[in-house]
Amino acid sequence: MQIQLPIQIRPTRATETIIISSVDYMNKFKDKFRNKQLQDFFIFGKTTVGNNIYFEIRSMRVNEFVKMLDDFSIRWRHTTEDYK
Numbered sequence: 001m002q003i004q005l006p007i008q009i010r011p012t013r014a015t016e017t018i019i020i021s022s023v024d025y026m027n028k029f030k031d032k033f034r035n036k037q038l039q040d041f042f043i044f045g046k047t048t049v050g051n052n053i054y055f056e057i058r059s060m061r062v063n064e065f066v067k068m069l070d071d072f073s074i075r076w077r078h079t080t081e082d083y084k
Contacts, residue, residue: 011059
């Protein structure tokens with residue numbers, strides 16, 4: 001039996017960038033993360049580029065945030081490239 005290990009992001013900066021498609025953002029993310037305090041706890045900044053939403057997540061909370069996205073079946077990507 002294969003065991004699936006959760007993905008761990010090793011922070012190298014004060015914030016890490018997580019990308020979510022705008023479709024997943026509208027259909028799943030907004031429904032699950034309605035609470036403004038919850039969003040403020042995890043998300044430092046949010047930017048829309050094309051069809052993607054770029055979240056700046058505080059480094060000490062990035063792995064918790066990613067785990068929540070996985071639990072809610074929201075597809076995400078981690079990027080270290082500059083997008084601004």
